[in-house]
Amino acid sequence: MADLFAGFEPEAAPDTIHENAPLADKLRPQKLADVVGQEHLTGPDGAIGRMVAAGRLSSMILWGPPGTGKTTIARLLADAVGLRFVAISAVFSGVADLKKAFAEAREHARVGKRTLLFVDEIHRFNRAQQDGFLPYVEDGTVTLVGATTENPSFELNAAVLSRAQVLILHRLGHAALSKLLDRAEELEGRPLPLTPEARDAMVASADGDGRFLLNQVETLFSVDLPEPLDPAGLGAFLQRRVAVYDKDREGHYNLISALHKAVRGSDPQAALYYLARMLTAGEEPLYVLRRLVRMAVEDIGLADPNALVQCIAAKDTYDFLGSPEGELALVQACLYLATAPKSVSSYKAMGAAWKSAKETGSLMPPQNILNAPTKLMKDIGYGKGYTYDPDTEHGFSGDNYWPEEMAPQTFYTPTDRGFEKRIRERLEYWDGLRKRDG
Template identity: 50%
Template structure:
């Protein structure tokens, strides 16, 4: 950077270069976890990093390359093509003659079409290129199976409020950040909430707000986020209070209340795409299988908002909010999923029963994999007589359907099926 060049954005200046500077992703970076082992061991493996924006995909790719002492090539699938891939291959071939490895980081890898992804295959398979792809889209749908099979997929999560707050602390104290800038407690709380787990968004808003007011107040944060932030009313209700009011009105089947809080958010300038995301969450969390069409309609409203934009798309949001408020309610799947996920993450990992395992090789068959498995379409009674949980969990019931709406029929069927799964009882 020369005297006359603008400074890089705050998010770029504070990009982590060591593990101690990384916020979030403890499930990958805690001691003994996959990325931690890779970074500390300095070894390379092709990866697909799947996660929302601003959670550190590019940062981790650079750190992996640096610790492995590999040459780093960064491309964006938005602008790159096969010609750029060929040039990267040529660089990698020259590096190989010098005993140097090459990492190709392909951002937005889902933007590459099948032919472009296929062009990477032979070079990834031969080890000439170590591919690290980053995507916000589900790789199962957007990345070719052949390429996925040659790369391990790691899921990155949105940063927590605690992570974002720690990042703000660093930005306000680091010499490369904004030392000396003051942030009020109210301004901090609003900024953390509106960052929505996105480090880049948080730092970008902080930098803009620092040029608006000192110390940084909620009003400055609001202005920094622009139309993505709804206005506060005289009682001080902020964005997440409005979301809470909308969600609780839908849950309580109060149509007028739900419409009012939706209108308050839209009129206040809230991002309608974000509202649509939250409405999809409401359909899954509070309506669930009481009305399976609720989730479909919520997804359709989100797509309509993408297609039409404001103000036309807002009518689709209003329509789905009314539908969700009127729909029967059930959180049985939400509750079951929370409990089973907690058990899977926190408790000891129970072994998979042999008859449920996949016998791919002769060795596996000799170890009893798949032995005694009763295929439902050949032997329905035998299939029902088998166990489908680890022995330690037999008799455990996670899903408890309600009598609401369509789920009343589900409850009847599930009750009948449990009678057939007699060996699942303790």
């Protein structure tokens, strides 16, 4: 990779690619119209299409999954508006490299040649390094085009984001990936040795990554197969791409959010799908279990108290059996939660009670329910008038349990769903006794 940064000279044009270059490089588009799957940006009505038509680029951040064309678009943008193209990678570059790039860009600007500085993996630069771009972007020394697979909101400085337009690249769909296969077959002058079903399976296995797909195509073209492969044969021949999933990045949070909302929305099929997505991508089962427990107490609560029991039992089962057998317990808990009646009454009650406790400070409970372990405390009235509820006619005294300076509050209001319907009936019964005896 060292030659990538040598002198920061413009990269070779696509038509100079060596004949032994990888297939993905040979098929690299030579104009924006050839970029597949990103027409919402590159088309006439897209942000990039409009900029090119106007002949003037603003700085931008290209955010999208791997293999969706970020580097290609940046290079073609420079060609389209006549800018000098310089590429650096935040993985391999430091402050000295950036200073050299800016200095050379300034020298070229003096002779009327502006520079498009493409920064791959821009999110890997620290905050101070990101701030270093600002003066050169503001004075027009460079037009910054950054590429990132991470959410810019979390990974880039607010100052950088305020000076650059964030453009979102889509994961390549079936039609776009199929078009790449067509182009590869046209370049090779022969069809892929696949049955139609295997061809579809190969597209699906790419998981939206065009570069990965073309690398797989190159592997297929490099061998002499006696007959086309069916899906099973393709699976044995090629490794399926591992789904993009960083446990501490946005993909992680997107999937757990989707799982939680599918459970909350009582869609067991979708919930099971997102659970499978997480576990097959390598997520820690105990993390998922902790989140399932949270769902049980937040979204179901007393509408079905067994939801929490199921989750704790699933945790114990997983501890006992391990993986993969123990993962069936996660599936059972997930399905139980998704199909259980939902109630956030306990969750809301907690928030209301906590708020009231903070507002009322250190109010004393009424004396009748204070403990009186000493004679002095009894003499001054602690515990006086307390009624032992189990000894009453209805097992309920209706006494006041609130501080004298505070009116009774209602924090918890059960729904009429599941077990909470029975709780509501009990509360209404006790309220009736209070009114009768009051």
